[in-house]
Structures are given as C-alpha cells and as structure tokens.
Amino acid sequence: MKPAQSTQGNPKKSSLLGSAPPTNSDPRPASTVINFIEGTRAVTPAELESSSITRYHVTKFYREQAINSGHYDQLKFVIEPSVEEFKSPGNLDTSGEHDNTVVPGFQHKYAQTGLLLATDRCASYCRYCFRKRIVGKDSDEIAADLGQIARYIGDHPEMTNVLVSGGDPFVLSTGRLDEILDHLLPFPHLNSVRFGTKMLAYAPQRFEDPALVALFRRIHEARKAAVIVTHFDHIGEISVDAEHSIRFLRARGVQFLNQSVLLAKVNDDPEILAATFAKCHQMGIRPYYLFQGRPVKGASHFQVPLSRGLEIAHGINQRLSGIQKTFKYIMSHHTGKIEILDLGADGRVYMRYHQNKAREKIGKIFSRPHLEGARWLDDLLEE
Numbered sequence: 001m002k003p004a005q006s007t008q009g010n011p012k013k014s015s016l017l018g019s020a021p022p023t024n025s026d027p028r029p030a031s032t033v034i035n036f037i038e039g040t041r042a043v044t045p046a047e048l049e050s051s052s053i054t055r056y057h058v059t060k061f062y063r064e065q066a067i068n069s070g071h072y073d074q075l076k077f078v079i080e081p082s083v084e085e086f087k088s089p090g091n092l093d094t095s096g097e098h099d100n101t102v103v104p105g106f107q108h109k110y111a112q113t114g115l116l117l118a119t120d121r122c123a124s125y126c127r128y129c130f131r132k133r134i135v136g137k138d139s140d141e142i143a144a145d146l147g148q149i150a151r152y153i154g155d156h157p158e159m160t161n162v163l164v165s166g167g168d169p170f171v172l173s174t175g176r177l178d179e180i181l182d183h184l185l186p187f188p189h190l191n192s193v194r195f196g197t198k199m200l201a202y203a204p205q206r207f208e209d210p211a212l213v214a215l216f217r218r219i220h221e222a223r224k225a226a227v228i229v230t231h232f233d234h235i236g237e238i239s240v241d242a243e244h245s246i247r248f249l250r251a252r253g254v255q256f257l258n259q260s261v262l263l264a265k266v267n268d269d270p271e272i273l274a275a276t277f278a279k280c281h282q283m284g285i286r287p288y289y290l291f292q293g294r295p296v297k298g299a300s301h302f303q304v305p306l307s308r309g310l311e312i313a314h315g316i317n318q319r320l321s322g323i324q325k326t327f328k329y330i331m332s333h334h335t336g337k338i339e340i341l342d343l344g345a346d347g348r349v350y351m352r353y354h355q356n357k358a359r360e361k362i363g364k365i366f367s368r369p370h371l372e373g374a375r376w377l378d379d380l381l382e383e
C-alpha cells in the first residue's frame, strides 16, 4: 500500500486532532478527509475527539526507514491511522497513572521509582500509545514545577531512580533536559536517571547533538547511572543511524535497555521479535520488557490474546542464546507489573508480580483459569 502523507509542514491537512480549539474566526471544517490504512474517509473533529483519536504525525526519517527496511507492511500499523481506532474499546488510563500522581507531572507507584512526565510531545505518534490521553495534546499531566517535584523526591529517600518519560523527553531541548537534571542530580539516594524514548527509531539524528554527551557526563560525574530505554518494536525500526548513535553513547558510558510492545499485525511473530532482540543484544542493548498491549480506548485492536502472546514469548526464547533472552513478558496492570509466565496443562494462566506496591506480593506466582481470547488480567475471572 502506498504510504499516507505526513502532515509535517502542513499541519492543517488531515491533522488528526490538532490541539487548537475551534474559534469563530477560524472555524474547523465540518469534516476532513483522512488517509486511513483502509482507505480515505471523511470524519468530523467531533468524531475524532469522541473516539480519542491520536494526532497524526510521522517523521520523514521513520517513513523512509520503514520502506527501505522492507517491513513497511508491518510498520505502517505503528504510524498510520486505522478506522479500527473508532471501534476499539478500552479506557485511557489502564495502569492507574492518575491515582499514582503525587505532584503534577510526577508519579510514584513503586517505592524505588519516580516517573517524571517531561513533555506531551513525541517525534511521531504511535497509534497504539497507552498515553494517548496526554500525547500530542496540551496536557496538564506534564511536569511544570520541577522545584515541587524535587521537594517530593527529597522527602522520599526510598526512591532510587527516576524515569524521565512523556511523550518523548528527547523532543525537548538539551537545555531543558539539563534543567531537569539540575533537580535530580543533587539527591544522593538516586542511583540512576533513566530516559524512556522512541526517538532512536523516529529521529536518531537527535542523538548527534554534542551537548548530549555533556549531559550524560553530568550524570556520571554525579555518580549515577545514565540509562536510555529504547523502544524498538521491530527489527525494521533499527536503522544504521540509530546503531551508530547507540554505539557512540555506549562508548561514553550510557547503559541501554529496550522495551517493546507486542502488537497485532506489527510484531506478533517470534521470528521478528527474536531478530529484534538479537540485534539489540548485538548493539549492547539489553532486551528488558515485552509489554502485553493494553486495553486502551482506540488502540485495543493491537492486543494479542494471552495464549498467543505466550506462544510468541516462548518462541522468542527458543530462538535466542542464553545471554540474549533477557526480556520478561509483562502486563503493566493497575495492580502492578505482572510477568506472564505460562498457560499450564491445567488450563490456568500462571503469572507473577514483578512489581507491586505491596512488597510481599512481589515474586509470588498466582494463576487464573484461562478464557479463550483473554487479553488482559481483567478478562480472567478470579475463582
């Protein structure tokens, strides 16, 4: 299929949900024709809003990489809007982020980890994003008062690391990232600063900024680990440019982990994911989480049944060497991070809390009767 055109440079054309409200002087059109994967369709701004359709924007780099990699037929589902989005049920806060927000823009769900939402923007917008309530919008869930966040961290010595996320923190200027570090590095109880980013897939040239070397050096000099969590879902997303930047930063002491989301039509194939994780390993990135897709409104069509997810997870491990199989198949549920272990011969799904607010639950194996087609813990009834 011919790729749809990005709205880059022409934000009014087919721009799904621009954030500006309609005004009398600049009325929104009654409907806009949009290039969906399934074909063009006229939709109204009200339809887009009521279905929480994420804004559309794709970098030229990603589109070209997707085509040149030979995997466009899978990767188009990452970036191109689909009419499926109008009928995918779910909610917009599947992990209880709102309940764990302790200061605007800062969440504290697990004792050791703080989560700072640095921005509501990304270089491109993933159609399956679980933070679609925030990304591409002018959200009030973004960190505005870094001083207030620093005071909270100072009052919580049990916190050992902060994850800077969003949106994608690397859409921000290096100066703004330095400002964030000004508020994190003084705390001796923080051992690491972690950045969650898909920028290495969407615009890896961002990491050629020489000021970033100084930024990561600051973290080392404060005697903390600098960690980048990449977000490669498919081997076709790993470009030569990305590999170059990763190797460059690794040589300067930055640690790399990768998280992927298991996505129907994109990577629900053990061959693809094993190749992705093997490539990560080769570049010095440790595969870390393979997330079960979440029941997000407008994105739940990406979910793969748990039984198929387990076949894929086992299939990946069967294809990798011992030192490559470092990932966990994880459901990020509002009760905690749950590792999905197996579907037993007794017809039960076996799971284990990898993270939980209640310390005593961590590591405990539990099970629920399997139900055909179940995609989330809530689909499995407690006995």
Ligand code: SF4
Pocket (backbone or CB within 6 Å): 121, 122, 124, 125, 126, 128, 129, 130, 131, 132, 135, 166, 167, 168, 197, 198
């Ligand atoms: S880069 Fe991350 S935050 Fe941004 S749209 Fe994709 S999944 Fe969501």
